Amino acid sequence: MLKLRDLQWFREWLESGGWADAFHHAGAELRGEMIEVIEALLDAADQADKVVGEVLFAKDGFAATAATEEIASKQRD
Secondary structure, three states, X not given: OOOHHHHHHHHHXXXXXXXXXXXXXXXXXXXXXXXXXXXXXXXHHHHHHHHHHHHHEEOOEEOOOHHHHHHHHHHHO
């Protein structure tokens, strides 16, 4: 499973300009791979949005569990 710290690191790398810098200095093959990774990440984000929306906002209303509440609490801290 994808680790939160890895996703946070990648986001920071994007925001800092590290990804853009690496892309500009990469050869054609690596540039292609970097674009594929971003495309896969965007596809995964679209799928996550769909699945999480279906789970959390099911027909029976908001389906929050104790685990969901615990995660939300940790993110607020």
